[in-house]
Amino acid sequence: MSPHNRSRWNPGLILGLALLALIVAIAALAPLLFTTPANALGPRLAPPSPEHWLGTDAAGHDVLLRSLVATRLTLLLTAGATAIAVITGIILGTGVWLVRPWAREIFLRVIDAMVAFPGLLLALVVAAVLGAGGSSALIAIGLSGIPYFARLTANLAAKISQQEYVSTARLLGVSHSRIATRHMLPNMAEPLLVLAASTFAATLTAISALSFVGLGVQSPAYDWGKLLNEALPSLLANRPYQMAGPAALIVVTGLAAVLIGDGLAGAANPRAHHTPSKTRPHPTTPDQTPPPSDEHLADIRDLWIHSGDTPLVKGITFTIRHGEILGIVGESGSGKTLTAMALAQLLPDGLTPTATRMSISDLDLRRPAPPTAMTDAISLIYQDPGSTFNPALRMGTQLTEVLRTHKRLGTRAATQRVLDALRTVHMSRPEHRLKQHPHELSGGMRQRAMIATALTVQPRLIIADEPTTALDVTVQAEILRELKRVNNEYNASIMFISHDIGVVRALCDRVIVMYHGEIVEQIAARDLTVESAQHPYTRALLHATPDIDGPAGEKPTPQPAQEHTHG
Numbered sequence: 001m002s003p004h005n006r007s008r009w010n011p012g013l014i015l016g017l018a019l020l021a022l023i024v025a026i027a028a029l030a031p032l033l034f035t036t037p038a039n040a041l042g043p044r045l046a047p048p049s050p051e052h053w054l055g056t057d058a059a060g061h062d063v064l065l066r067s068l069v070a071t072r073l074t075l076l077l078t079a080g081a082t083a084i085a086v087i088t089g090i091i092l093g094t095g096v097w098l099v100r101p102w103a104r105e106i107f108l109r110v111i112d113a114m115v116a117f118p119g120l121l122l123a124l125v126v127a128a129v130l131g132a133g134g135s136s137a138l139i140a141i142g143l144s145g146i147p148y149f150a151r152l153t154a155n156l157a158a159k160i161s162q163q164e165y166v167s168t169a170r171l172l173g174v175s176h177s178r179i180a181t182r183h184m185l186p187n188m189a190e191p192l193l194v195l196a197a198s199t200f201a202a203t204l205t206a207i208s209a210l211s212f213v214g215l216g217v218q219s220p221a222y223d224w225g226k227l228l229n230e231a232l233p234s235l236l237a238n239r240p241y242q243m244a245g246p247a248a249l250i251v252v253t254g255l256a257a258v259l260i261g262d263g264l265a266g267a268a269n270p271r272a273h274h275t276p277s278k279t280r281p282h283p284t285t286p287d288q289t290p291p292p293s294d295e296h297l298a299d300i301r302d303l304w305i306h307s308g309d310t311p312l313v314k315g316i317t318f319t320i321r322h323g324e325i326l327g328i329v330g331e332s333g334s335g336k337t338l339t340a341m342a343l344a345q346l347l348p349d350g351l352t353p354t355a356t357r358m359s360i361s362d363l364d365l366r367r368p369a370p371p372t373a374m375t376d377a378i379s380l381i382y383q384d385p386g387s388t389f390n391p392a393l394r395m396g397t398q399l400t401e402v403l404r405t406h407k408r409l410g411t412r413a414a415t416q417r418v419l420d421a422l423r424t425v426h427m428s429r430p431e432h433r434l435k436q437h438p439h440e441l442s443g444g445m446r447q448r449a450m451i452a453t454a455l456t457v458q459p460r461l462i463i464a465d466e467p468t469t470a471l472d473v474t475v476q477a478e479i480l481r482e483l484k485r486v487n488n489e490y491n492a493s494i495m496f497i498s499h500d501i502g503v504v505r506a507l508c509d510r511v512i513v514m515y516h517g518e519i520v521e522q523i524a525a526r527d528l529t530v531e532s533a534q535h536p537y538t539r540a541l542l543h544a545t546p547d548i549d550g551p552a553g554e555k556p557t558p559q560p561a562q563e564h565t566h567g
């Protein structure tokens with residue numbers, strides 16, 4: 001989509017709406033005004049003249065008047081068939097991502113097979129079975145459009161279903177229908193509108209084609225396709241003007257649909273109305289009490305994660321104490337994220353975890369845990385604050401969702417809790433933020449909002465997976481300070497995944513070094529120096545880290561991390 005399409009009223013949309021208004025006006029008025037003169041018989045096969053602008057047909061009907069009268073029936077048939085294809089296609093295409101993986105595979109293969117079958121041929125078969133006529137054409141073309149639309153919707157939904165806000169909604173136990181309607185469909189609205197508009201244009205030609213070959217609308221009714229059919233002998237006899245009326249109306253209507261789809265797509269995109277914010281932080285005091293402290297919070301023993309027969313994480317064992325910040329470092333692909341996702345029960349399809357023990361307090365994470373228990377146990381802060389939130393929903397709706405869904409708080413109480421948390425993490429103008437969409441907040445603000453969400457539910461473990469990698473270096477330091485403060489003031493344990501040894505050393509108490517799916521070293525953060533590290537891989541990592549010269553044994557305040565790339 002080009003940038004100029006992102007304003008609410010763009011020239012394409014205006015032109016499309018004007019053309020559609022014209023066509024709809026013709027559809028509404030022409031049958032009322034011209035049915036009788038369109039049925040009147042005059043001279044046969046007359047050329048264009050002041051009385052008959054586009055001439056007359058073989059029976060002596062005025063071609064222009066019949067083209068105008070046919071508009072209503074053609075539009076109704078096209079709209080009906082489009083509605084069948086679009087609505088059913090959206091339901092199927094979104095639904096496949098909400099069912100179990102094996103059922104999804106079957107559905108997708110069936111849809112693929114149906115897409116491969118030529119749509120018009122399917123429509124011909126259906127029309128032949130149901131008998132020729134307008135309503136059979138409507139059903140036939142509608143049905144033949146479903147697989148195509150379902151496949152496109154499924155492709156869009158595939159991407160959205162992997163977004164972190166959908167994972168989070170699943171983690172929170174939000175119902176399938178709600179995930180589909182609140183989280184997935186609004187984020188597919190833009191491409192779906194464009195697709196619906198092009199489907200309308202394609203349906204128009206398909207319906208007209210069926211009538212043209214004699215399987216659509218039957219006499220005495222007529223649509224544009226039927227008029228083209230009747231004009232065919234004239235075309236062959238060198239009288240092309242008899243086709244001009246229906247042909248021009250088909251082109252204009254199709255053009256209107258495409259222009260509107262493209263224009264609406266720009267308007268439907270919430271990011272199109274971005275107003276950057278210019279406010280400053282507004283610090284206030286926290287009002288929450290620390291949870292009680294025991295010894296070990298998380299206990300993971302012999303955790304394996306397999307993709308088919310391939311082990312990706314190979315029997316790792318570690319614990320996290322209450323109030324501890326555990327760093328996990330290691331090169332890209334060493335299994336850091338998968339370990340975290342296994343704890344959160346959010347491993348991608350196809351990956352299987354096994355462990356002799358995997359628990360947070362008394363919650364056994366080897367079995368599906370109830371959503372409320374998971375919410376109390378774990379909060380996630382992802383790397384990319386841009387995809388953490390649903391771009392179609394206001395921050396207030398998203399930040400209060402967990403409190404409304406799981407803590408059963410009313411909207412007012414939930415909002416108050418969120419506001420307190422936002423103030424705690426030094427979010428500027430928190431009331432205003434709740435009314436904004438995620439794209440209106442900077443990356444740092446979105447990460448603060450994520451930390452605030454963690455504060456509102458007070459989980460026992462916060463998993464932060466490279467939470468500052470996507471941020472500006474100055475913002476990184478602030479976010480790290482907030483994490484440290486949350487840890488200090490609320491005794492929240494944190495599992496902090498990072499590539500940045502300097503940050504890990506500054507922030508964490510203890511560090512796990514991972515390499516090829518195994519833990520090669522567990523070491524106190526203050527010992528994370530070339531001299532103290534035991535394993536050659538850890539020493540190699542430390543050698544490769546330029547900013548590790550802080551005084552050993554002393555824990556510095558988190559400093560702005562070096563900018564680094566994420567593998």
Ligand SMILES: Nc1ncnc2c1ncn2[C@@H]1O[C@H](COP(=O)(O)OP(=O)(O)OP(=O)(O)O)[C@@H](O)[C@H]1O
Nearest residue numbers: 307312331332333334335336337338339348351567
């Ligand atoms: N869905 C999946 N299917 C198969 N293999 C996967 C899947 N997800 C990750 N892997 C593989 O598992 C290994 C560990 O991945 P993981 O994302 O945990 O690494 P990481 O240490 O977090 O890396 P990074 O720092 O780049 O995020 C990698 O080799 C990766 O290619």
